[in-house]
Amino acid sequence: MKEAQFYTLNFSSLLSKEEKELASLLSACENDGFFYLDLRDWESGKILQQLDVTEQIMKHWFTLPLDYKMKTETATHAHGYKPLGIHPGVKERSSDGFEALRIGRVNLMNQTHLPEVLSTNLDEFQQYMNSAHYVLLRLMEHLSIAGEVKGEKRYELLHPPEQASKTSLLYLHYPPDGESGNGEHNAHTDAGTLTLLFVDSPGLQIFSPKTNEWEYVAVKPGHAIVNVADTLRFVSKKRFRSILHRVVPPNGKQVAHRYATAYFLRAGDDTVFEGLNGEKMTAQEWFVNKYDSFKKTLPEQDSNPVATGGMAKDLGVRIY
Ligand SMILES: O=C(O)CCC(=O)C(=O)O
Numbered sequence: 001m002k003e004a005q006f007y008t009l010n011f012s013s014l015l016s017k018e019e020k021e022l023a024s025l026l027s028a029c030e031n032d033g034f035f036y037l038d039l040r041d042w043e044s045g046k047i048l049q050q051l052d053v054t055e056q057i058m059k060h061w062f063t064l065p066l067d068y069k070m071k072t073e074t075a076t077h078a079h080g081y082k083p084l085g086i087h088p089g090v091k092e093r094s095s096d097g098f099e100a101l102r103i104g105r106v107n108l109m110n111q112t113h114l115p116e117v118l119s120t121n122l123d124e125f126q127q128y129m130n131s132a133h134y135v136l137l138r139l140m141e142h143l144s145i146a147g148e149v150k151g152e153k154r155y156e157l158l159h160p161p162e163q164a165s166k167t168s169l170l171y172l173h174y175p176p177d178g179e180s181g182n183g184e185h186n187a188h189t190d191a192g193t194l195t196l197l198f199v200d201s202p203g204l205q206i207f208s209p210k211t212n213e214w215e216y217v218a219v220k221p222g223h224a225i226v227n228v229a230d231t232l233r234f235v236s237k238k239r240f241r242s243i244l245h246r247v248v249p250p251n252g253k254q255v256a257h258r259y260a261t262a263y264f265l266r267a268g269d270d271t272v273f274e275g276l277n278g279e280k281m282t283a284q285e286w287f288v289n290k291y292d293s294f295k296k297t298l299p300e301q302d303s304n305p306v307a308t309g310g311m312a313k314d315l316g317v318r319i320y
């Protein structure tokens, strides 16, 4: 299977508004909906160190007994524990191959409904969340500049700090085959505006609009994978592309533990935009519809465009 080819943007160059970098950011969001972000020389890679600290804590947390993890309070679809195998996977009769801890931004910042692992490591998780949030907000700001979007329409204003949102940090663990894992994550688009994703090993695939094939995303140390999500696509009147992606282990077998960490920037709950067919909806409504759709069977997800943000239909691809 082919390896996907993308822009690699440098966050420090973007911060100094280098024209070439801004132009690449715009092209990446318009044509691919996906790019690598090199973070190694921004503040000497501090965000990468913060990420590493929280990932080490989470790797241990995932080893705790299932009945302990199941006691984690679920406040919303953006905050709580998701056990392995409760949703469909990639093939018709398989189920998903990951467990995950979701951490809502409002919950971590206001310290509400926090599991012990967060309340005892509050500074570590808040520091990482703040860095991830800063990176994505600056990208939104630069996208407004590069796309000449001005005034109240500027993309960064979709996330007013005083308004609640479903912005969320997610730690994922894909156990190996022998531990009832299968490494799978269904084909989907993300619900919010932008996602900052770090993966430690291969498995992530995107559906390429250029080759019309699933392609593996290579793992690049020190680089995040950034992808455009549905809300930004809708708000931009489909100028930007939200990318269809899934996880399938290379050679069909999940040989080792796989970990991924995603930060989903999502618009304020009351943000109104025109959805798939031009109908008015709020960011919160789209988010709830989206998570409800992940529970459905794959044929249902395939025929109902919510799970894939309408992209599967646009691309003419069947998702199972
Ligand atoms: O595990 C991965 O590489 C991707 C996870 C993902 O796409 C998601 O959680 O939305």
Ligand SMILES: [Fe+2]
Pocket: 188, 189, 190, 245
């Ligand atoms: Fe995703």
